[in-house]
Amino acid sequence: MTTNKGNIILSDVSKIYSNGTVGLEDINLTFNHGEFVMIVGLSGSGKSTLLRAINRLHDVSTGTILINGEDITNASGNKLHKLRRSVAMIFQNYNLVKTSSVYRNVMSGRVGYYPAWKSAFGIFTKEDKAMAVANLKRVNLLDKYYVKAKDLSGGQQQRVGIARAMMQEPSVILADEPVSGLDPKTTKLVMNDLKRLNEEDGITIVLNVHSIGLALKYASRIVGLKNGRIVYDKFIEDVDKRDFKEIYREAGDLSDNGEADDEPNNP
Ligand SMILES: Nc1ncnc2c1ncn2[C@@H]1O[C@H](COP(=O)(O)OP(=O)(O)OP(=O)(O)O)[C@@H](O)[C@H]1O
Structure with missing residues (x-):
């Protein structure tokens, strides 16, 4: 087929x-x-x-x-x-809620799978919480789980953006x-994350x-x-x-x- x-x-x-x-x-x-x-x-x-x-x-x-x-x-x-x-989107300016934690930002990628009232109250399934953990691991930011987005570097914020995108299970x-505005080393980290998702998940x-x-x-x-x-x-x-x-x-x-x-x- x-x-x-x-x-x-x-x-x-x-x-x-x-x-x-x-x-x-x-x-x-x-x-x-x-x-x-x-x-x-x-x-x-x-x-x-x-x-x-x-x-x-x-x-x-x-x-x-x-x-x-x-x-x-x-x-x-x-x-x-x-x-x-x-179709997930990653933005030049990261588009994170700066005052929210990394975890909350990543979970927001999942809201398309929930009725609005559930996501507003942060009611997510165990499976979806595990998915957030797995996606943060993939971009090597699990240790930033509770950190507010505003306290991350630009490259880290963009990688949170990637983890959030993955929560949509996009094709x-x-x-x-x-990567505009990121230094060469950070650019490489972000691009390598994207390349890995492309190669491993066929996105x-x-x-x-x-x-x-x-x-x-x-x-x-x-x-x-x-x-x-x-x-x-x-x-x-x-x-x-x-x-x-x-x-x-x-x-x-x-x-x-x-x-x-x-x-x-x-x-
Ligand atoms: N909302 C808008 N209203 C009117 N014209 C627009 C609008 N958005 C973009 N344009 C125009 O459309 C054309 C293409 O713009 P676009 O932003 O797609 O280019 P780009 O290649 O992404 O540029 P950049 O690299 O600067 O982001 C430009 O002439 C731009 O001025």
Whole structure:
């Protein structure tokens, strides 16, 4: 039996913001189960718009997006709720409740499985509490269980964000510049956590990044955006480093291409 789990298909997707700005134009892309896709492009090229369209944080103007074989662009009610649950999101600014404990933040990833009143009172099953412990272990932060999010470093907060994402039992993780602002060593820890989830759990990962160095090091596929359009799409084995000059050239800005990152090596 074939399964669509972890597949994302965008067909003829465009996004025009209400002020007339074109966020995305004629995007046709298929991400398959288990891919680690890194989206590169200059600031304003449409990377965040793409991720927000995939989990329907905003509506697209035209086109359709299938997640696990189901159309999220027209979904509502229970169907939308279930589709969103299968797509976890990791944010640049971590999006944690800073005054809450690590445990509470991680458990909040589970609320999609509970009626609102139960999660509001923090009523979770033993199994789900055990899942929180297991996910904190996976990101090596179990010792921070009771610590408030605000007392963690940026890298630790992002890894709590990853543990929280895992509580959704997602088939897809969307990560919007999850390592921007982190130092190279911490970046490596966060990226290695994501790579491990991708390889061990087969979770499809779509990750926005400014750094070409990081994309070359971790991606199984690299997609380049410019002005809301796809200008590059290659599997890592077909990538030539020189290709990226093309993506960045027109803006005349090669300073932000990530070559200052640590050299590619095995994660
Ligand atoms: N809410 C909005 N309203 C109007 N225009 C927007 C909105 N959000 C984004 N845009 C515009 O859409 C285009 C794509 O923006 P987007 O944030 O997707 O780019 P990006 O590649 O993620 O940039 P960055 O790397 O800086 O995060 C830009 O021209 C941006 O100004």
